[in-house]
Amino acid sequence: VSQETVRRSINSVIKKLKYYKLNEFAVSCPDIKNIKDKDIVRAIMEGSILGNYEFIKYKTDKSKIIDVNKLGLIHHKSLELRETIERTKIICDNILWLRDIVNENADAKNPVEMANIAREIAKKSKLNIKILDEKDIKKLGMNLFLAVSQGSRFPPRLFILEYNGDKKSKERYALVGKGITFDSGGLNLKGTGFMETMKSDMAGAATIIATLKTLSELKIKKNVIGVLPFCENMISQTAYKPGDIFKSYSGKTVEIINTDAEGRLILADALSYTENVIKPDYIIDLATLTGAILKTFGEYVCGIMSNDSGFAKKLYESGEEEFERVWELPLYEDFKDEVKSDFADMPNSSYEGLYGGYAGAIMGAAFLSNFLENTKWIHMDIAGVSWYEKQRNYMFRGATGWGVRLLVNFFSNN
Numbered sequence: 001v002s003q004e005t006v007r008r009s010i011n012s013v014i015k016k017l018k019y020y021k022l023n024e025f026a027v028s029c030p031d032i033k034n035i036k037d038k039d040i041v042r043a044i045m046e047g048s049i050l051g052n053y054e055f056i057k058y059k060t061d062k063s064k065i066i067d068v069n070k071l072g073l074i075h076h077k078s079l080e081l082r083e084t085i086e087r088t089k090i091i092c093d094n095i096l097w098l099r100d101i102v103n104e105n106a107d108a109k110n111p112v113e114m115a116n117i118a119r120e121i122a123k124k125s126k127l128n129i130k131i132l133d134e135k136d137i138k139k140l141g142m143n144l145f146l147a148v149s150q151g152s153r154f155p156p157r158l159f160i161l162e163y164n165g166d167k168k169s170k171e172r173y174a175l176v177g178k179g180i181t182f183d184s185g186g187l188n189l190k191g192t193g194f195m196e197t198m199k200s201d202m203a204g205a206a207t208i209i210a211t212l213k214t215l216s217e218l219k220i221k222k223n224v225i226g227v228l229p230f231c232e233n234m235i236s237q238t239a240y241k242p243g244d245i246f247k248s249y250s251g252k253t254v255e256i257i258n259t260d261a262e263g264r265l266i267l268a269d270a271l272s273y274t275e276n277v278i279k280p281d282y283i284i285d286l287a288t289l290t291g292a293i294l295k296t297f298g299e300y301v302c303g304i305m306s307n308d309s310g311f312a313k314k315l316y317e318s319g320e321e322e323f324e325r326v327w328e329l330p331l332y333e334d335f336k337d338e339v340k341s342d343f344a345d346m347p348n349s350s351y352e353g354l355y356g357g358y359a360g361a362i363m364g365a366a367f368l369s370n371f372l373e374n375t376k377w378i379h380m381d382i383a384g385v386s387w388y389e390k391q392r393n394y395m396f397r398g399a400t401g402w403g404v405r406l407l408v409n410f411f412s413n414n
């Protein structure tokens with residue numbers, strides 16, 4: 001028995017309650033060898049709250065949907081567990097917020113609308129926020145970010161969200177997130193079967209908003225800054241084109257081979273901006289970056305790539321504890337050597353090979369590595385874990401809310 005088996009069994013109970021149209025229940029919390037009381041209670045709550053979730057906003061007849069909205073916990077140490085209960089409720093609520101926003105229609109969460117949502121959250125949860133508009137982004141010279149944005153009727157926005165939980169410490173982490181509110185592929189248009197879920201291409205940035213909100217509400221002692229480029233990748237008369245060459249914020253030039261490799265372009269500018277202006281000690285980026293990571297790990301594991309194995313190891317430990325698992329792929333020089341263009345400093349998509357898309361997830365990270373000089377960095381490719389094509393365990397079909405528990409664990413324990 002592990003925390004995960006508790007989450008899964010309680011989820012089975014939730015599904016049965018829904019079947020029998022019951023909306024409240026109580027659990028007599030068991031003693032389980034080798035698992036702390038508070039971790040058992042936490043798992044029971046997570047299995048219940050996350051397992052109860054359904055995305056029903058657009059169902060007109062909600063009467064048939066059973067909301068299991070009351071959970072009783074029977075425990076001989078109930079007073080001692082108060083803090084755990086409150087903490088877990090905050091984490092789960094923020095995961096449900098994350099699922100809702102990722103499941104939402106792309107237009108309803110366009111970059112300008114997302115800015116309003118983020119401002120509201122920042123005010124309520126006491127985060128500092130700065131939102132840069134198109135003019136600011138142009139002035140900074142983030143031309144890769146602008147190139148991706150230029151085909152959309154929605155202008156881009158860059159959010160800087162700041163949580164200072166440890167005023168005594170100088171140590172700072174930056175979280176950089178891919179916020180593509182819809183990825184049509186651009187002129188290299190995606191086909192049927194590949195475009196339907198692309199409203200979820202902002203899951204990385206949204207996970208960071210949910211994480212910062214949680215860190216602040218839990219008063220975790222850490223300083224963490226989110227850098228979130230939001231824009232839309234559209235097919236249009238004004239869209240950027242294969243063959244175009246752009247100068248990035250860093251000064252390096254990029255040849256566009258494929259307009260569907262847009263995530264790495266907006267992240268490139270956001271990463272070098274973060275290193276140059278924010279100057280954090282550590283950077284973690286979260287991005288639904290490649291379909292290739294789904295070929296590698298399916299929807300089960302998040303692929304990570306890093307320039308610091310000690311840093312990656314710590315993230316791995318948190319992943320094991322939360323059952324939000326990550327696995328490191330190598331970022332050897334040989335991969336980076338393949339990121340070569342005849343016309344510019346680098347292409348946005350490299351050697352494909354006879355069978356296509358060779359080392360696709362790693363090549364994405366290899367491209368990104370060109371935009372950082374010396375900051376400790378982990379790239380998390382969440383394309384697989386952030387969205388489930390079918391209901392599985394305590395995850396409803398669609399947005400999973402993956403990553404908040406992992407990151408909150410990481411910042412609480414390191």
Ligand code: BES
Nearest residue numbers: 258260261263288289290291292349383
């Ligand atoms: N947003 C996609 C990656 C993706 C695929 C996320 C499936 C979730 C599910 C990304 O922008 C993309 O299109 N990547 C391309 C890169 C390629 C053109 C080098 C891919 O993976 O095919």
Ligand code: MN
Nearest residue numbers: 183260261262
């Ligand atoms: Mn794409």
Ligand code: ZN
Nearest residue numbers: 180183201263
């Ligand atoms: Zn994308």
